Amino acid sequence: MWQIGNVKVSRIVELEMPGLSFVLPDAIPEKLRAIDWLAPYFVSEDWEAIASIQAFIVESKGKRVIVDTCLGNDKKLPIRRWSNRKGPFLEHLASAGFPRQTIDTVLCTHLHMDHIGWNTMQVDGAWVPTFPNAQYLFGRLEWEHWDRTRENWTPTIIEESIQPILDARLHKLVETDHRITDEVWLEPTPGHTPGHVSVRISSNGEQAIITGDLMHHPCQVARPQWNSVADSDPQQACVTRHAFVAQRAEKGELVIGTHFAAPVVGHIVRDGEGFRFRVLT
């Protein structure tokens, strides 16, 4: 758990494993070895990039917000090792002190399959909202993009993880600068997807930002030009990432990496001509 002023952020991990080049083609051992500070936390012993799929629970002003809902169980997904999972995510969430009924806000930084999975769960063969007492915040721009391009996506992703929320009328379409509390709000970081947002936390003079997928791995702090194959607008993603890295180094805010392996959080600092990620341990 991390404390930013009065705001608490907890991490619930669904999956953490080496092997990220299917998303980030440049993240291969030969190239990663040149970034020596990635060891020991962010690469395996043979220098494969390690990534996490995880959710953050943000507690602010009496609200419990889950930021991104990972893969989910029993989902029919096009990536085999992500599909039809039977993991203990909800048990881990409850044992961390957050039974699913106590979550009052769900926020998806964007609508990719590894950020919306636990929006729903399967009960007696039907998909129902996992967080029945929550309002689900979906970006208006993001949802319009998905709705418009449905034919490009695996249909089950919307059917299983989004449509049941719309049917239950638990969703709210929000703008990319939406405020959840006066300590926690969204900031637009487009490129990975059109409506992609990061989550800003500001409390008692302390600042942090949850990245979302504007980057996937700390290697992109040193190499902001490395794009993900999932970036919908690679050029915009690259512009957003360069600006993010430079601004964080200048302002010294805590960075919480959505797909970063433990220890997950740190500061972006200057490193010669470029930048590095200095972990908070």
Ligand SMILES: [Zn+2]
């Ligand atoms: Zn992702």
